Amino acid sequence: xxxxxxxxxxNDVEINIKVNPSLPLLDYIxxxxxxxxxxxxxxxxxxxACAVLFGEVIDNKLNYKTITSCIYxxxxxxxxxxxxxxxxxxxxxxxxxxxxxxxxASQCGFCTPGFIISFTCYLLNNEKYNLDDxxxxxxxxxxxxxxxxxxxxxxxxxxxxxxxxxxxxxxDYLIQQNIIPEYFKEIKxxxxxxxxxxxxxxxxxxxxxxxxxxxxxxxxDDLLEEEVYLITERKLNYIRExxxxxxxxxxxxxxxxxxxxxxxxxxxxxxxxxDLIASLPVRNVATVGGNxxxxxxxxxxxxxxxxxxxxxxxxxxxxxxxxxxxxxxLDYKKLNKQKIEFIKEVSFHIPPKKFYFNFxxxxxxxxxxxxxxxxxxxIEVDNDKIISASISAGGVAPIPKLLVQTNNYLKGKKISIDxxxxxxxxxxxxxxxxxxxxxxxxxxxxxxxxxxKSHFLKLFPQxxxxxxxx
Numbered sequence: 017x018x019x020x021x022x023x024x025x026x027n028d029v030e031i032n033i034k035v036n037p038s039l040p041l042l043d044y045i046x047x048x049x050x051x052x053x054x055x056x057x058x059x060x061x062x063x064x065a066c067a068v069l070f071g072e073v074i075d076n077k078l079n080y081k082t083i084t085s086c087i088y089x090x091x092x093x094x095x096x097x098x099x100x101x102x103x104x105x106x107x108x109x110x111x112x113x114x115x116x117x118x119x120x121a122s123q124c125g126f127c128t129p130g131f132i133i134s135f136t137c138y139l140l141n142n143e144k145y146n147l148d149d150x151x152x153x154x155x156x157x158x159x160x161x162x163x164x165x166x167x168x169x170x171x172x173x174x175x176x177x178x179x180x181x182x183x184x185x186x187x188d189y190l191i192q193q194n195i196i197p198e199y200f201k202e203i204k205x206x207x208x209x210x211x212x213x214x215x216x217x218x219x220x221x222x223x224x225x226x227x228x229x230x231x232x233x234x235x236x237d238d239l240l241e242e243e244v245y246l247i248t249e250r251k252l253n254y255i256r257e258x259x260x261x262x263x264x265x266x267x268x269x270x271x272x273x274x275x276x277x278x279x280x281x282x283x284x285x286x287x288x289x290x291d292l293i294a295s296l297p298v299r300n301v302a303t304v305g306g307n308x309x310x311x312x313x314x315x316x317x318x319x320x321x322x323x324x325x326x327x328x329x330x331x332x333x334x335x336x337x338x339x340x341x342x343x344x345x346l347d348y349k350k351l352n353k354q355k356i357e358f359i360k361e362v363s364f365h366i367p368p369k370k371f372y373f374n375f376x377x378x379x380x381x382x383x384x385x386x387x388x389x390x391x392x393x394x395i396e397v398d399n400d401k402i403i404s405a406s407i408s409a410g411g412v413a414p415i416p417k418l419l420v421q422t423n424n425y426l427k428g429k430k431i432s433i434d435x436x437x438x439x440x441x442x443x444x445x446x447x448x449x450x451x452x453x454x455x456x457x458x459x460x461x462x463x464x465x466x467x468x469k470s471h472f473l474k475l476f477p478q479x480x481x482x483x484x485x486x
Contacts, residue, residue, distance in 0.1 A: 021213035024093045027103030028199045037091025038239040053101035061087045064157030067130040071097030078204040081300040082137045087232035101129035111194045115170040123162040145175040156295025224358040226303030260366040266305025266359040289375040305359040314387045314410040322408035323392035329361040345415035371396045372475040376467040388454040389463040393471040412447040
Protein backbone atom coordinates (compact mmCIF):
# COMPACT_ATOMS: atom_id res chain seq x y z
CA UNK A 17 0.00 0.00 0.00
CA UNK A 18 1.28 3.45 -0.95
CA UNK A 19 1.22 5.44 2.31
CA UNK A 20 2.81 8.59 3.65
CA UNK A 21 3.10 10.28 7.03
CA UNK A 22 1.36 13.67 7.08
CA UNK A 23 1.02 16.47 9.61
CA UNK A 24 -1.38 19.35 9.11
CA UNK A 25 -4.04 21.33 10.92
CA UNK A 26 -7.66 20.60 10.07
CA ASN A 27 -9.79 23.45 11.39
CA ASP A 28 -8.54 23.72 15.01
CA VAL A 29 -7.12 20.20 15.32
CA GLU A 30 -3.59 19.01 14.56
CA ILE A 31 -3.67 15.88 12.40
CA ASN A 32 -0.84 13.32 12.34
CA ILE A 33 -1.68 10.38 10.12
CA LYS A 34 -0.27 7.73 7.84
CA VAL A 35 -2.41 7.74 4.73
CA ASN A 36 -2.44 7.12 0.99
CA PRO A 37 -1.26 10.48 -0.41
CA SER A 38 -3.58 10.03 -3.42
CA LEU A 39 -6.68 10.01 -1.25
CA PRO A 40 -8.81 12.99 -2.32
CA LEU A 41 -8.95 15.51 0.50
CA LEU A 42 -12.75 15.58 0.29
CA ASP A 43 -12.96 11.84 1.01
CA TYR A 44 -10.85 12.25 4.13
CA ILE A 45 -12.87 15.25 5.31
CA UNK A 46 -16.25 13.58 4.86
CA UNK A 47 -15.61 9.87 5.38
CA UNK A 48 -12.83 9.88 7.96
CA UNK A 49 -13.55 13.04 9.94
CA UNK A 50 -17.30 13.18 9.22
CA UNK A 51 -17.21 16.91 8.42
CA UNK A 52 -20.11 16.72 6.02
CA UNK A 53 -20.67 20.45 5.53
CA UNK A 54 -18.19 20.19 2.67
CA UNK A 55 -20.28 18.71 -0.14
CA UNK A 56 -19.55 16.22 -2.88
CA UNK A 57 -21.33 17.08 -6.13
CA UNK A 58 -19.47 17.09 -9.45
CA UNK A 59 -16.22 15.41 -8.32
CA UNK A 60 -14.50 17.36 -11.11
CA UNK A 61 -13.70 20.70 -9.44
CA UNK A 62 -16.38 22.52 -11.42
CA UNK A 63 -19.07 23.44 -8.90
CA UNK A 64 -17.30 24.71 -5.75
CA ALA A 65 -19.52 22.83 -3.27
CA CYS A 66 -16.40 21.10 -1.93
CA ALA A 67 -14.37 24.31 -1.48
CA VAL A 68 -12.12 24.56 1.57
CA LEU A 69 -9.55 27.07 2.74
CA PHE A 70 -5.92 26.10 2.24
CA GLY A 71 -3.55 28.07 4.46
CA GLU A 72 0.25 28.09 4.44
CA VAL A 73 3.06 30.26 5.77
CA ILE A 74 5.04 31.88 2.94
CA ASP A 75 7.83 34.36 3.74
CA ASN A 76 6.63 34.49 7.34
CA LYS A 77 3.12 35.47 6.26
CA LEU A 78 0.00 33.33 6.57
CA ASN A 79 -1.73 33.07 3.20
CA TYR A 80 -5.04 31.44 2.35
CA LYS A 81 -6.55 30.28 -0.92
CA THR A 82 -9.60 28.26 -1.90
CA ILE A 83 -9.17 24.82 -3.39
CA THR A 84 -11.59 22.20 -4.69
CA SER A 85 -11.07 19.35 -2.23
CA CYS A 86 -12.77 16.75 -4.45
CA ILE A 87 -9.77 16.60 -6.82
CA TYR A 88 -6.97 17.54 -4.44
CA UNK A 89 -4.56 14.89 -3.08
CA UNK A 90 -4.34 14.86 0.69
CA UNK A 91 -0.58 14.41 0.37
CA UNK A 92 -0.29 18.06 -0.68
CA UNK A 93 -1.76 19.16 2.68
CA UNK A 94 1.42 18.41 4.62
CA UNK A 95 2.24 21.40 6.83
CA UNK A 96 -0.88 23.32 5.82
CA UNK A 97 -4.06 24.62 7.46
CA UNK A 98 -7.22 23.12 5.96
CA UNK A 99 -10.48 24.84 6.90
CA UNK A 100 -13.93 23.41 6.23
CA UNK A 101 -17.20 25.22 6.90
CA UNK A 102 -17.21 23.61 10.36
CA UNK A 103 -13.89 25.33 11.00
CA UNK A 104 -15.38 28.82 10.74
CA UNK A 105 -18.80 28.12 12.23
CA UNK A 106 -19.60 29.56 15.67
CA UNK A 107 -22.58 29.29 17.98
CA UNK A 108 -24.03 32.42 16.42
CA UNK A 109 -24.10 33.17 12.72
CA UNK A 110 -21.04 34.86 11.26
CA UNK A 111 -21.49 38.30 9.72
CA UNK A 112 -21.56 36.95 6.16
CA UNK A 113 -23.71 33.95 7.09
CA UNK A 114 -26.30 36.28 8.58
CA UNK A 115 -26.20 38.41 5.42
CA UNK A 116 -26.91 35.29 3.33
CA UNK A 117 -29.90 34.55 5.56
CA UNK A 118 -31.22 38.12 5.51
CA UNK A 119 -30.96 38.35 1.71
CA UNK A 120 -32.45 34.88 1.10
CA ALA A 121 -29.19 33.89 -0.59
CA SER A 122 -29.64 30.21 0.21
CA GLN A 123 -32.48 27.95 -0.96
CA CYS A 124 -31.68 24.22 -0.87
CA GLY A 125 -28.42 25.17 0.86
CA PHE A 126 -26.27 22.47 -0.73
CA CYS A 127 -23.91 24.98 -2.36
CA THR A 128 -23.95 27.54 0.46
CA PRO A 129 -20.96 26.23 2.47
CA GLY A 130 -18.78 26.56 -0.63
CA PHE A 131 -19.94 30.12 -1.23
CA ILE A 132 -19.24 31.06 2.40
CA ILE A 133 -15.76 29.50 2.23
CA SER A 134 -14.88 31.31 -1.02
CA PHE A 135 -16.19 34.64 0.28
CA THR A 136 -14.30 34.16 3.55
CA CYS A 137 -11.11 33.65 1.56
CA TYR A 138 -11.76 36.87 -0.35
CA LEU A 139 -12.18 38.76 2.93
CA LEU A 140 -8.97 37.23 4.30
CA ASN A 141 -6.88 38.05 1.24
CA ASN A 142 -7.79 41.66 0.47
CA GLU A 143 -7.26 44.98 2.21
CA LYS A 144 -9.78 46.92 0.15
CA TYR A 145 -13.07 45.36 -0.82
CA ASN A 146 -15.31 45.93 -3.82
CA LEU A 147 -18.25 43.97 -5.14
CA ASP A 148 -16.79 43.14 -8.57
CA ASP A 149 -13.72 41.50 -7.04
CA UNK A 150 -15.90 39.69 -4.52
CA UNK A 151 -18.03 38.31 -7.34
CA UNK A 152 -14.90 37.11 -9.13
CA UNK A 153 -13.83 35.32 -5.95
CA UNK A 154 -16.93 33.09 -6.11
CA UNK A 155 -16.74 32.47 -9.87
CA UNK A 156 -15.92 28.83 -9.16
CA UNK A 157 -19.08 28.32 -7.10
CA UNK A 158 -22.32 27.27 -8.81
CA UNK A 159 -25.83 27.69 -7.40
CA UNK A 160 -28.57 25.73 -9.15
CA UNK A 161 -31.70 27.11 -7.50
CA UNK A 162 -31.34 30.48 -5.75
CA UNK A 163 -30.02 32.67 -8.52
CA UNK A 164 -27.05 34.93 -7.93
CA UNK A 165 -28.53 38.36 -7.25
CA UNK A 166 -29.40 37.54 -3.66
CA UNK A 167 -25.85 36.22 -3.14
CA UNK A 168 -24.43 39.43 -4.62
CA UNK A 169 -26.64 41.52 -2.33
CA UNK A 170 -25.43 39.55 0.68
CA UNK A 171 -21.79 40.11 -0.25
CA UNK A 172 -22.42 43.79 -0.91
CA UNK A 173 -23.96 44.14 2.56
CA UNK A 174 -20.87 42.60 4.18
CA UNK A 175 -18.44 44.68 2.13
CA UNK A 176 -20.16 47.92 3.15
CA UNK A 177 -20.04 46.79 6.78
CA UNK A 178 -16.28 46.20 6.57
CA UNK A 179 -15.30 49.41 4.78
CA UNK A 180 -14.52 51.25 8.03
CA UNK A 181 -10.84 52.06 8.44
CA UNK A 182 -9.04 49.95 11.04
CA UNK A 183 -5.53 49.71 12.44
CA UNK A 184 -5.74 46.09 13.57
CA UNK A 185 -3.91 43.10 12.15
CA UNK A 186 -6.05 41.56 9.39
CA UNK A 187 -6.76 38.35 11.30
CA ASP A 188 -7.58 40.29 14.49
CA TYR A 189 -9.89 42.61 12.57
CA LEU A 190 -11.82 39.77 10.93
CA ILE A 191 -12.17 38.02 14.28
CA GLN A 192 -13.49 41.25 15.77
CA GLN A 193 -15.94 41.64 12.87
CA ASN A 194 -17.24 38.08 13.33
CA ILE A 195 -15.89 36.75 10.02
CA ILE A 196 -13.60 34.03 11.43
CA PRO A 197 -13.29 32.39 14.87
CA GLU A 198 -10.73 33.23 17.55
CA TYR A 199 -8.42 30.25 16.99
CA PHE A 200 -7.17 31.73 13.68
CA LYS A 201 -4.88 34.00 15.76
CA GLU A 202 -2.65 31.05 16.66
CA ILE A 203 -2.56 29.25 13.31
CA LYS A 204 0.56 30.91 11.93
CA UNK A 205 2.59 30.03 15.04
CA UNK A 206 1.19 26.51 15.09
CA UNK A 207 2.08 25.91 11.42
CA UNK A 208 5.62 27.20 11.94
CA UNK A 209 6.06 24.85 14.93
CA UNK A 210 4.46 21.88 13.20
CA UNK A 211 6.80 18.88 13.12
CA UNK A 212 6.78 17.65 9.51
CA UNK A 213 7.69 14.15 8.29
CA UNK A 214 10.87 13.84 6.25
CA UNK A 215 10.57 14.27 2.48
CA UNK A 216 10.31 10.98 0.61
CA UNK A 217 12.44 9.86 -2.33
CA UNK A 218 10.37 9.08 -5.43
CA UNK A 219 10.14 5.48 -6.55
CA UNK A 220 11.36 4.90 -10.11
CA UNK A 221 7.86 3.76 -11.08
CA UNK A 222 6.04 6.64 -9.39
CA UNK A 223 3.46 8.81 -11.12
CA UNK A 224 4.30 12.48 -10.71
CA UNK A 225 1.43 14.70 -9.59
CA UNK A 226 1.30 18.49 -9.45
CA UNK A 227 -2.02 19.91 -8.31
CA UNK A 228 -3.94 16.89 -9.54
CA UNK A 229 -6.65 19.02 -11.16
CA UNK A 230 -6.68 16.80 -14.25
CA UNK A 231 -5.47 13.41 -13.02
CA UNK A 232 -8.01 13.28 -10.20
CA UNK A 233 -10.80 13.89 -12.70
CA UNK A 234 -9.56 11.23 -15.12
CA UNK A 235 -8.59 8.34 -12.83
CA UNK A 236 -8.93 9.00 -9.08
CA ASP A 237 -9.47 5.32 -8.22
CA ASP A 238 -6.44 4.18 -10.24
CA LEU A 239 -4.20 6.67 -8.44
CA LEU A 240 -5.05 5.04 -5.11
CA GLU A 241 -3.35 1.88 -6.39
CA GLU A 242 -0.26 3.65 -7.78
CA GLU A 243 2.97 4.85 -6.27
CA VAL A 244 2.83 8.64 -6.58
CA TYR A 245 5.26 11.47 -6.05
CA LEU A 246 3.92 14.92 -5.31
CA ILE A 247 5.80 17.69 -7.11
CA THR A 248 4.94 20.12 -4.28
CA GLU A 249 7.57 18.39 -2.16
CA ARG A 250 10.30 19.86 -4.37
CA LYS A 251 9.19 23.49 -3.90
CA LEU A 252 9.03 24.15 -7.64
CA ASN A 253 6.58 27.05 -7.52
CA TYR A 254 8.66 30.06 -8.53
CA ILE A 255 8.95 32.65 -11.30
CA ARG A 256 12.36 34.31 -11.73
CA GLU A 257 13.91 36.67 -14.23
CA UNK A 258 17.62 37.12 -14.89
CA UNK A 259 19.51 38.36 -17.95
CA UNK A 260 16.30 38.49 -19.99
CA UNK A 261 15.51 34.84 -19.25
CA UNK A 262 12.34 33.97 -17.33
CA UNK A 263 12.30 30.68 -15.43
CA UNK A 264 9.08 29.13 -14.16
CA UNK A 265 9.09 26.16 -11.80
CA UNK A 266 6.85 23.33 -12.90
CA UNK A 267 4.91 23.49 -9.63
CA UNK A 268 3.87 27.09 -10.28
CA UNK A 269 0.09 27.40 -10.31
CA UNK A 270 -2.02 29.19 -12.89
CA UNK A 271 -3.00 31.79 -10.29
CA UNK A 272 0.67 32.43 -9.46
CA UNK A 273 1.21 33.05 -13.17
CA UNK A 274 -1.68 35.50 -13.20
CA UNK A 275 -0.41 37.40 -10.17
CA UNK A 276 3.30 37.39 -11.14
CA UNK A 277 4.78 40.90 -11.25
CA UNK A 278 7.52 39.61 -13.53
CA UNK A 279 5.15 38.16 -16.13
CA UNK A 280 2.76 41.10 -15.94
CA UNK A 281 5.67 43.45 -16.57
CA UNK A 282 6.45 41.83 -19.93
CA UNK A 283 3.01 40.43 -20.82
CA UNK A 284 0.38 42.78 -19.35
CA UNK A 285 -2.49 41.05 -21.16
CA UNK A 286 -1.67 37.71 -19.54
CA UNK A 287 -3.55 38.54 -16.36
CA UNK A 288 -6.84 38.69 -18.25
CA UNK A 289 -5.92 35.71 -20.42
CA UNK A 290 -5.50 33.43 -17.41
CA ASP A 291 -9.02 34.32 -16.24
CA LEU A 292 -10.30 32.49 -19.34
CA ILE A 293 -8.64 29.23 -18.35
CA ALA A 294 -10.31 28.04 -15.14
CA SER A 295 -12.08 29.07 -11.95
CA LEU A 296 -10.04 30.54 -9.09
CA PRO A 297 -10.08 27.36 -6.93
CA VAL A 298 -8.75 25.34 -9.89
CA ARG A 299 -6.20 28.02 -10.82
CA ASN A 300 -5.00 27.84 -7.23
CA VAL A 301 -3.89 24.23 -7.67
CA ALA A 302 -3.42 23.55 -11.41
CA THR A 303 0.29 23.65 -12.26
CA VAL A 304 2.36 24.55 -15.30
CA GLY A 305 4.07 21.16 -15.30
CA GLY A 306 0.74 19.37 -15.09
CA ASN A 307 -0.70 21.32 -18.00
CA UNK A 308 2.32 20.55 -20.17
CA UNK A 309 2.51 16.88 -19.19
CA UNK A 310 -1.20 16.36 -19.77
CA UNK A 311 -0.35 16.81 -23.46
CA UNK A 312 -3.79 18.09 -24.35
CA UNK A 313 -3.82 19.53 -27.89
CA UNK A 314 -5.77 22.51 -26.47
CA UNK A 315 -3.93 23.15 -23.19
CA UNK A 316 -4.05 26.94 -22.78
CA UNK A 317 -0.80 27.36 -20.83
CA UNK A 318 0.90 24.99 -23.26
CA UNK A 319 -0.20 27.07 -26.26
CA UNK A 320 1.02 30.26 -24.57
CA UNK A 321 4.44 28.77 -23.74
CA UNK A 322 4.81 27.33 -27.24
CA UNK A 323 4.46 30.81 -28.72
CA UNK A 324 7.17 32.03 -26.33
CA UNK A 325 9.57 29.38 -27.71
CA UNK A 326 9.92 27.87 -24.26
CA UNK A 327 12.43 25.24 -23.25
CA UNK A 328 11.97 22.47 -20.71
CA UNK A 329 14.28 21.10 -18.05
CA UNK A 330 13.48 17.45 -17.37
CA UNK A 331 14.80 15.61 -14.33
CA UNK A 332 14.82 12.03 -13.09
CA UNK A 333 15.84 13.17 -9.63
CA UNK A 334 19.54 12.79 -10.37
CA UNK A 335 20.23 13.93 -13.92
CA UNK A 336 18.70 16.71 -15.98
CA UNK A 337 18.29 17.35 -19.69
CA UNK A 338 16.91 20.23 -21.72
CA UNK A 339 14.79 20.29 -24.83
CA UNK A 340 12.55 22.79 -26.66
CA UNK A 341 8.89 22.55 -25.74
CA UNK A 342 8.05 22.14 -29.44
CA UNK A 343 9.97 18.82 -29.38
CA UNK A 344 8.19 17.54 -26.26
CA UNK A 345 5.07 16.36 -28.09
CA LEU A 346 5.57 13.36 -30.38
CA ASP A 347 1.97 12.33 -31.07
CA TYR A 348 -1.40 12.44 -29.36
CA LYS A 349 -0.68 12.08 -25.62
CA LYS A 350 2.80 10.78 -26.44
CA LEU A 351 5.71 12.69 -24.88
CA ASN A 352 9.45 12.91 -25.38
CA LYS A 353 9.88 11.92 -21.75
CA GLN A 354 10.86 8.83 -19.77
CA LYS A 355 8.44 7.64 -17.09
CA ILE A 356 10.95 8.42 -14.34
CA GLU A 357 11.38 12.00 -15.60
CA PHE A 358 9.35 15.01 -14.56
CA ILE A 359 9.32 18.59 -15.77
CA LYS A 360 11.42 20.62 -13.36
CA GLU A 361 11.39 24.01 -15.05
CA VAL A 362 10.20 25.98 -18.06
CA SER A 363 12.27 28.88 -19.39
CA PHE A 364 12.17 31.34 -22.26
CA HIS A 365 14.03 34.43 -23.49
CA ILE A 366 12.53 37.88 -23.54
CA PRO A 367 13.14 39.25 -27.06
CA PRO A 368 15.73 42.06 -27.07
CA LYS A 369 13.75 44.25 -29.50
CA LYS A 370 10.20 45.53 -29.36
CA PHE A 371 7.76 42.65 -29.27
CA TYR A 372 4.03 42.03 -29.00
CA PHE A 373 2.11 39.16 -27.44
CA ASN A 374 -1.50 38.05 -27.70
CA PHE A 375 -3.62 35.03 -26.76
CA UNK A 376 -6.99 34.12 -28.26
CA UNK A 377 -9.43 31.37 -27.36
CA UNK A 378 -12.86 30.25 -28.53
CA UNK A 379 -14.98 27.97 -26.37
CA UNK A 380 -18.68 27.32 -25.87
CA UNK A 381 -18.58 29.44 -22.71
CA UNK A 382 -16.33 32.47 -22.43
CA UNK A 383 -15.13 31.48 -18.98
CA UNK A 384 -14.38 28.17 -17.27
CA UNK A 385 -14.43 26.11 -20.43
CA UNK A 386 -12.11 24.04 -22.59
CA UNK A 387 -11.14 25.65 -25.87
CA UNK A 388 -12.45 24.55 -29.23
CA UNK A 389 -9.44 26.29 -30.77
CA UNK A 390 -6.85 28.55 -29.15
CA UNK A 391 -3.81 30.42 -30.38
CA UNK A 392 -1.01 32.65 -29.14
CA UNK A 393 1.51 34.87 -30.89
CA UNK A 394 4.84 36.46 -30.01
CA ILE A 395 5.97 38.82 -32.75
CA GLU A 396 8.93 41.19 -33.09
CA VAL A 397 8.46 44.16 -35.38
CA ASP A 398 10.74 46.96 -36.57
CA ASN A 399 9.18 49.71 -38.72
CA ASP A 400 6.27 47.47 -39.73
CA LYS A 401 8.71 44.74 -40.76
CA ILE A 402 8.34 41.41 -38.99
CA ILE A 403 11.69 40.43 -37.47
CA SER A 404 10.32 37.17 -36.11
CA ALA A 405 6.92 35.59 -35.53
CA SER A 406 5.95 32.68 -33.32
CA ILE A 407 2.32 31.58 -33.66
CA SER A 408 0.99 28.50 -31.86
CA ALA A 409 -2.36 26.79 -32.24
CA GLY A 410 -4.40 24.30 -30.26
CA GLY A 411 -7.32 22.09 -31.25
CA VAL A 412 -6.18 21.72 -34.84
CA ALA A 413 -3.75 18.79 -34.63
CA PRO A 414 -3.06 15.72 -32.45
CA ILE A 415 -0.56 17.80 -30.49
CA PRO A 416 -0.23 21.44 -29.43
CA LYS A 417 1.11 22.98 -32.62
CA LEU A 418 3.80 25.56 -33.32
CA LEU A 419 3.10 26.80 -36.84
CA VAL A 420 6.69 26.61 -38.03
CA GLN A 421 6.08 27.11 -41.77
CA THR A 422 3.69 30.02 -41.19
CA ASN A 423 6.18 31.64 -38.84
CA ASN A 424 9.02 31.23 -41.34
CA TYR A 425 6.92 32.79 -44.08
CA LEU A 426 6.09 35.87 -42.01
CA LYS A 427 9.72 36.59 -41.14
CA GLY A 428 10.99 39.63 -43.03
CA LYS A 429 7.56 40.60 -44.38
CA LYS A 430 5.75 43.90 -43.87
CA ILE A 431 2.46 43.72 -42.03
CA SER A 432 -0.48 43.89 -44.42
CA ILE A 433 -3.80 42.21 -45.15
CA ASP A 434 -2.33 40.47 -48.19
CA UNK A 435 0.57 39.01 -46.22
CA UNK A 436 -1.80 37.69 -43.55
CA UNK A 437 -4.00 36.06 -46.18
CA UNK A 438 -0.99 34.38 -47.79
CA UNK A 439 0.27 33.22 -44.39
CA UNK A 440 -3.12 31.68 -43.60
CA UNK A 441 -2.93 29.53 -46.73
CA UNK A 442 0.29 28.07 -45.34
CA UNK A 443 -1.35 27.66 -41.93
CA UNK A 444 -4.11 25.56 -43.46
CA UNK A 445 -1.53 23.19 -44.91
CA UNK A 446 0.10 22.74 -41.48
CA UNK A 447 -2.97 21.69 -39.51
CA UNK A 448 -5.11 18.57 -39.43
CA UNK A 449 -8.15 19.12 -37.19
CA UNK A 450 -10.76 16.45 -36.60
CA UNK A 451 -14.49 16.74 -35.97
CA UNK A 452 -15.54 16.17 -32.37
CA UNK A 453 -17.91 17.54 -29.71
CA UNK A 454 -16.19 20.94 -29.86
CA UNK A 455 -16.83 21.43 -33.57
CA UNK A 456 -16.31 20.08 -37.04
CA UNK A 457 -12.91 20.03 -38.70
CA UNK A 458 -14.07 22.73 -41.14
CA UNK A 459 -15.25 24.91 -38.26
CA UNK A 460 -11.90 24.60 -36.49
CA UNK A 461 -10.03 25.55 -39.66
CA UNK A 462 -12.17 28.67 -39.93
CA UNK A 463 -11.73 29.45 -36.24
CA UNK A 464 -7.94 29.35 -36.42
CA UNK A 465 -7.94 31.69 -39.41
CA UNK A 466 -10.10 34.12 -37.46
CA UNK A 467 -7.96 33.89 -34.32
CA UNK A 468 -4.78 34.63 -36.25
CA LYS A 469 -6.48 37.61 -37.90
CA SER A 470 -7.56 38.70 -34.44
CA HIS A 471 -3.93 38.67 -33.28
CA PHE A 472 -2.98 41.20 -35.93
CA LEU A 473 -6.16 43.23 -35.58
CA LYS A 474 -5.63 43.60 -31.84
CA LEU A 475 -1.87 44.20 -31.92
CA PHE A 476 -1.67 46.44 -35.01
CA PRO A 477 -4.95 48.41 -35.24
CA GLN A 478 -3.22 51.14 -37.27
CA UNK A 479 -2.24 48.63 -39.95
CA UNK A 480 -5.07 46.10 -39.98
CA UNK A 481 -8.71 47.21 -40.15
CA UNK A 482 -11.68 45.07 -39.25
CA UNK A 483 -13.67 45.95 -42.38
CA UNK A 484 -10.82 44.60 -44.52
CA UNK A 485 -10.90 41.17 -42.89
CA UNK A 486 -13.08 38.50 -44.44
